[in-house]
Amino acid sequence: MTGFSSRVEQVSISGIREVFEAAGEDAINLGLGQPDFPTPENAKQAAIEAIQAGDSDGYTSNKGTLELREAIAGKHARDNDLDVDPENVIATAGGSEALHIALEAHVDQGQEVVFPDPGFVSYEALTHLAGGDPVPVELREDLTMDPAAVEDAITENTAAFVVNSPANPTGAVQSTEDMREFARIADEHDVLCISDEVYGRIVFEGEHRSPLEFAESDNVVVVDACSKTYSMTGWRLGWVTGSHERVERMLRVHQYCQACASAPAQYAAEAALSGPQDPVDEMVAAFEERRDVVLDGLEDMGLDVPTPQGAFYAMPRVPEGWVDEVIDRGVVVVPGEAFGANGAGHARISYATDMETLKEALAIMDEATEAVR
Numbered sequence: 001m002t003g004f005s006s007r008v009e010q011v012s013i014s015g016i017r018e019v020f021e022a023a024g025e026d027a028i029n030l031g032l033g034q035p036d037f038p039t040p041e042n043a044k045q046a047a048i049e050a051i052q053a054g055d056s057d058g059y060t061s062n063k064g065t066l067e068l069r070e071a072i073a074g075k076h077a078r079d080n081d082l083d084v085d086p087e088n089v090i091a092t093a094g095g096s097e098a099l100h101i102a103l104e105a106h107v108d109q110g111q112e113v114v115f116p117d118p119g120f121v122s123y124e125a126l127t128h129l130a131g132g133d134p135v136p137v138e139l140r141e142d143l144t145m146d147p148a149a150v151e152d153a154i155t156e157n158t159a160a161f162v163v164n165s166p167a168n169p170t171g172a173v174q175s176t177e178d179m180r181e182f183a184r185i186a187d188e189h190d191v192l193c194i195s196d197e198v199y200g201r202i203v204f205e206g207e208h209r210s211p212l213e214f215a216e217s218d219n220v221v222v223v224d225a226c227s228k229t230y231s232m233t234g235w236r237l238g239w240v241t242g243s244h245e246r247v248e249r250m251l252r253v254h255q256y257c258q259a260c261a262s263a264p265a266q267y268a269a270e271a272a273l274s275g276p277q278d279p280v281d282e283m284v285a286a287f288e289e290r291r292d293v294v295l296d297g298l299e300d301m302g303l304d305v306p307t308p309q310g311a312f313y314a315m316p317r318v319p320e321g322w323v324d325e326v327i328d329r330g331v332v333v334v335p336g337e338a339f340g341a342n343g344a345g346h347a348r349i350s351y352a353t354d355m356e357t358l359k360e361a362l363a364i365m366d367e368a369t370e371a372v373r
């Protein structure tokens with residue numbers, strides 16, 4: 001019988017699913033990684049019109065329509081003060097595919113990829129699938145990633161390191177100084193920095209800056225998506241940008257595994273990116289209000305929780321048995337170890353749910369905390 005590749009055998013299905021399945025049907029789900037807001041109306045309408053006019057029936061250019069790539073360049077100019085050439089953008093099937101093609105194009109068999117631990121589950125899995133070796137890096141007390149720790153982890157054999165700010169699962173936002181350092185490390189060590197900025201618009205304190213602003217070499221590629229910013233996780237539309245040479249290599253992977261991003265989603269994304277940004281501002285304001293309530297609630301329980309400054313997650317340190325107790329009482333949260341060995345002793349709480357439900361969940365967590373103390 002044909003066996004399975006050693007690359008795929010190193011990867012398992014995300015532990016997050018198992019948590020959902022273990023919870024009862026009426027459970028309150030604080031495990032979800034997607035906003036609870038509708039996709040903006042103008043984005044939906046643009047897709048409907050494109051479908052009805054037959055504009056989205058065929059393949060688009062491999063990189064995506066020029067209009068979409070111009071809208072993406074416009075977003076980087078507006079939000080990041082970055083001058084991105086639309087020719088250096090590939091529209092992808094979400095940030096997930098963007099991460100995949102970035103790693104496939106840059107990581108050789110046995111090369112190392114450095115990433116945050118706890119960190120988004122795809123970094124380790126996609127490193128294995130690219131034939132690379134994962135090198136998880138422990139975070140600071142405040143759950144940000146220390147550039148010095150990244151620099152220490154870099155060897156002759158390092159192909160890339162991943163920066164994710166604001167971060168999943170921590171909600172931590174890297175400072176401007178850190179981002180400058182990540183750019184310096186990419187330049188000086190001549191390694192690729194993959195900057196995952198899918199939560200870049202969801203920031204409450206401080207400012208989201210990209211290492212791309214500071215790098216002097218072409219050693220930074222940025223991964224972004226409409227998924228979180230415009231509540232478009234189901235549309236599967238993200239992108240990657242970098243130098244012409246890097247984009248040309250990533251395009252080779254994208255061309256053969258994807259051909260092009262879904263055409264209706266490209267029309268929706270173009271409208272979302274170039275239309276009014278009020279839905280984003282309103283969503284971010286709602287997340288900030290909920291963040292405050294969650295933070296107060298967790299602190300009132302006596303839990304230690306670094307203040308999340310972005311995204312829609314909090315990651316408190318929790319006592320032994322807390323996650324199981326909370327899940328048994330009908331609230332789904334994700335155990336920290338689902339995001340790496342250093343996530344143990346933490347839980348990820350997503351507050352992408354309405355305020356009333358959140359308050360109900362906090363009351364249940366309070367009882368669970370009492371029970372395990």
Ligand SMILES: Cc1ncc(COP(=O)(O)O)c(C=O)c1O
Binds near residue numbers: 225
């Ligand atoms: C940090 C991070 N990067 C990338 C992604 C992938 O997002 P997408 O749905 O656009 O593939 C996610 C999704 O949860 C994420 O949390």
